[in-house]
Every structure is written in C-alpha cells, then in structure tokens.
Amino acid sequence: MSLGDIEMPTRPVVLAVDDQPNNLKLLSKLLDNLGYDVRACRSGAMALKNTQLSAPDIILLDIDMPEMNGYEVCEKIVNTPSLAHIPVIFLSGHVDLDQKIKAFRVGGRDYIEKPYNVEEVAARLGVHLALERSKELERQRSKYLEETMRRKLAVDSTRDQMMNMLVHDLRAPLQVLRTLIDVVEVENEQVGSDRLEQISQSGLASWDTLNCFVDHFLEVGKIKSTQMPAATEAVDLREVFYKAHAAIGSPAQVVAERLDFEVVADPALLARVLVNLCCNAIRHADTDDDIVVHARLAGEENVLEIIVADTGKGIDAAELDRIFEAFYHGSDQNDGSAPSGLGLAFCKAAIEAQQGSIRVNSVEGAGTTFTISLPLATEGQYPSRLGNGRADLRRTA
Structure with missing residues (x-):
C-alpha cells in the first residue's frame, strides 16, 4: 500500500430515515438525482441495524418517529465507537430553537428543515461529506505512515541484529x-x-x-538499546579533558580554554566523545591550526555547553543533516582513507545517553564547531564532589 492507493468512494452512501413513506420516497428520489447511493429506513431500530451491518457515509435522520425518535437513534450512533464518525443531519418540519439545540447536544452535525430545498440539501451534504472525507483521508494516511514506520523499525532491528552478529564474529x-x-x-x-x-x-x-x-x-x-546506561556524576571538566588530551594522537594541536566547571556526565564516555571530536577536527585541520576546547554557560539555566572548534575547511551545508548518521562519510572522505563513519554516531548516542545533546555548525573555508550541551552540576546535587575549588558560575562566557 502507498499513499497513492488511498481512495475515497465516488458515489457516497446516504442512509435516509423517516417513518412517513411519502416523505422517504421524496427524499430518496432527491438524493438519487444528486448522485448519491440511497438506503432508506422507516424506523429508528431499522436504521441502527442497517448502520451496524454496513456503515453509510452520512445519515439524514427524521426527529419525530414513533418508538425510537431521532435523538435516541443519534445518541446510540454517537456512543458506538465504530460509528461515531458518521455525520448525522437531522430533519424536521418544526422550526423550534430548543429542538435545534437538542439536536446538536445529542451529537448531530447539522439540521435541515422540511419541506426540503434541493440546493440546501445538496450544499449541506456536500460540506459534511467533504469534511468527513478529509478526516478519513487523514486517518488512512496516519495508518499508512504507522505501518510504514513499523515495517522500517522491524527491518532496522533485523539488520542491526545481523550486523551485531557479524561484528562480534x-x-x-x-x-x-x-x-x-x-x-x-x-x-x-x-x-x-x-x-x-x-x-x-x-x-x-x-x-x-x-x-x-x-x-x-x-x-x-x-x-x-540502553544496554550501556551512562553512569553520570558531577565531574570536573578539566579532569575529563586531561584524560582525553592524553589519548589524542596529536595533542599539541588541541588547546583548552576556560574549563573550570563541574558537569553532570559519565566521565569515561565524555572523555571518549572529546577524543573523537578532537581527532575528527585534527583530520580536517592544517597541521599548524589549533583545535580549541572551551566551555560556557548556556542561555538556559543549569546547562553547560562544551565547544570543540577548528579552523579547517568546514563541512558542506548539504551534509550537515547527516553528519551524525552511522557509516556516513562526507564528500571529502571518498579516497579510502576515511575512518569507520561511526565516530560521530557514537558521540551523538553517548551524549544523549547522558541526557545531553550535540549539534554542529560549519562554514566552508572557515571551520567547524561541535557544541555539547550537558546538565551543569548544582550545589547540593553531588555534595561529595562539590565545595572546594568550584568554579564561579556567575562568570559569563
């Protein structure tokens, strides 16, 4: 099934309900001339049974009927989940405001007075059917998208399981x-x-x-898959950077500025993210360019931003949306020397596991900036780690 397969009926079905044979015959002929497929019922009970057997697209319902009047029929239809979407238009020869108000209160969508005016009947039916068709189309589209997403997730899950098995091997x-x-x-x-x-x-x-x-x-x-939950705690950002700096292949290119903050993070995961980002920056920078790592308070309360910036050649704007996808290689990495394509995907997954976020900004010819946002450690949150030598959080970036 595709979105193009979603179709609506070309000849809508109208259920006409009236206990007076002459009125019902006149209404049926009028509707048939307007191009509708007409089903006629002479009682409320018959209308309910007919509706339950095969739901019409719209119902024209007389109010004044013996045994079960139109209000009762409408209430039963509206309170039946599988039928509640069907528009009900009341018919009556009485021009009574209270009746009209009651008709809407029990779930009616509209009200047509007898004797019928052909143009009015055509207009009101057309409006309500168009509205219902629009809703039905939206329901079918939502169902199609849900089914498509469900199939995609199933395929992704199978692929990931197979890839995990192969990589384990x-x-x-x-x-x-x-x-x-x-x-x-x-x-x-x-x-x-x-x-x-x-x-x-x-x-x-x-x-x-x-x-x-x-x-x-x-x-x-x-x-x-949440099999590796992040063990977050209040950590000194300087300590995390020193561990990352020691693991970087060209540490002389990486410099730190203003890291005197404590952040809520998994120190091992955060250090590995910094290593990945710095190594990624080194690959795209000239040998004499510095990779700068610094931190600043974000605009929102209790959020710290950790920035890794280079002055390299930058990233094509068309590639930025895919930069964190697993196995994705940019257009500058097609010479066979590119890494696995998992480094930035790992960074995104690791930061999100720590309740943070990561974004990228880049200008071709001017460089790239990765910004990590993580919760700032607050006073009393981790008392064993805070208190001595804590950075002055009132300072601005």
Whole structure:
C-alpha cells in the first residue's frame, strides 16, 4: 500500500430515515438525482441495524418517529465507537430553537428543515461529506505512515541484529591478527629488519583501525538499546579533558580554554566523545591550526555547553543533516582513507545517553564547531564532589 492507493468512494452512501413513506420516497428520489447511493429506513431500530451491518457515509435522520425518535437513534450512533464518525443531519418540519439545540447536544452535525430545498440539501451534504472525507483521508494516511514506520523499525532491528552478529564474529580473527603482529615484532627484535618493522607497524595500524570500528559499532548499539546506561556524576571538566588530551594522537594541536566547571556526565564516555571530536577536527585541520576546547554557560539555566572548534575547511551545508548518521562519510572522505563513519554516531548516542545533546555548525573555508550541551552540576546535587575549588558560575562566557 502507498499513499497513492488511498481512495475515497465516488458515489457516497446516504442512509435516509423517516417513518412517513411519502416523505422517504421524496427524499430518496432527491438524493438519487444528486448522485448519491440511497438506503432508506422507516424506523429508528431499522436504521441502527442497517448502520451496524454496513456503515453509510452520512445519515439524514427524521426527529419525530414513533418508538425510537431521532435523538435516541443519534445518541446510540454517537456512543458506538465504530460509528461515531458518521455525520448525522437531522430533519424536521418544526422550526423550534430548543429542538435545534437538542439536536446538536445529542451529537448531530447539522439540521435541515422540511419541506426540503434541493440546493440546501445538496450544499449541506456536500460540506459534511467533504469534511468527513478529509478526516478519513487523514486517518488512512496516519495508518499508512504507522505501518510504514513499523515495517522500517522491524527491518532496522533485523539488520542491526545481523550486523551485531557479524561484528562480534570479527573479534576472533582480530585477536589472531594481533597475535601474529606481536610474533613479528618479537622476531624482529632479534633480526632487526627494517622491512619487518615496516610490516609490523602497518599491520598494527590496520588492527587499530578495525578494532576501533568494532568497539564503536558495538558501543553505539548498546547505547541505543540502553544496554550501556551512562553512569553520570558531577565531574570536573578539566579532569575529563586531561584524560582525553592524553589519548589524542596529536595533542599539541588541541588547546583548552576556560574549563573550570563541574558537569553532570559519565566521565569515561565524555572523555571518549572529546577524543573523537578532537581527532575528527585534527583530520580536517592544517597541521599548524589549533583545535580549541572551551566551555560556557548556556542561555538556559543549569546547562553547560562544551565547544570543540577548528579552523579547517568546514563541512558542506548539504551534509550537515547527516553528519551524525552511522557509516556516513562526507564528500571529502571518498579516497579510502576515511575512518569507520561511526565516530560521530557514537558521540551523538553517548551524549544523549547522558541526557545531553550535540549539534554542529560549519562554514566552508572557515571551520567547524561541535557544541555539547550537558546538565551543569548544582550545589547540593553531588555534595561529595562539590565545595572546594568550584568554579564561579556567575562568570559569563
């Protein structure tokens, strides 16, 4: 099924209800001439049974009928969930304001006075049927979108399970590869071959890349499935940065400014996010450009922003919406030297697991800025960590 398959009936069904045979015959002929498929009933009980067997598109209902009047019929229809959407238009020869008010109170959509005016009947039916068709189309669209989303989630779940199995299976050959590299290094200590040294270093670099890919993939999956909950606490942002700085391949390029804040985060996860963002910035920056990490108070209360900024070549605006997607590579990373495409996906999943958010801004030729928003640690929230040497939160960014 697609949105193009959603169709509405070309000849709407009208249920006409009146206990007077002549009135019913006149009304049926009028409706037939207007192009409607007419079903006629002479009592309220018959109308209810007919409606329950096959719901019409709209009901024209006389008020004054014996045994069960129009008000009672309308109330029963409105109180039946499967029928409540059907518009009910009351018919009556009495021009009585109280009757009209009661008709609307019991659930009627409109009121037509007898004797019938053909143009009025056509206009009122047309309006209410158009409204109901619009609602029905919206209901079908919502159902279609829900079914499409359900199928997509099922496909995504199956794909993720298969990918997890495949990635898990890479662990064993990776371990074998690392063992062989270690053997080569040990042997080379005795031989002293430059060629063996080059081979072992190349093999180790490849192993690091594959191992990082496996770790990132499994961790993104765990965080998204809440199997890896973030252990948040009040942490000194400077301590987190120092740990990240030590793990960065080119630490001289990364400088810190104004990190004297305490933030509610998982220190290990946050450090890894900073490593990923800094390494990503280094790959896109010139060797003499600084990668600046700093923090500032956000406009909203008790939120801290951690910024990682570079002055590199920037990111194409068309790619920014997809930058945090798993396995996505930008147009500048098609030479085979790109990383796994999971680093920024990991960053997003990890920050969201800590009740935070991450966004990116970039200007081509001027650089890129990643902004992490996390809860600021407040006085009394984590008393064991706060109190001594705490940054002055009144300072502005």
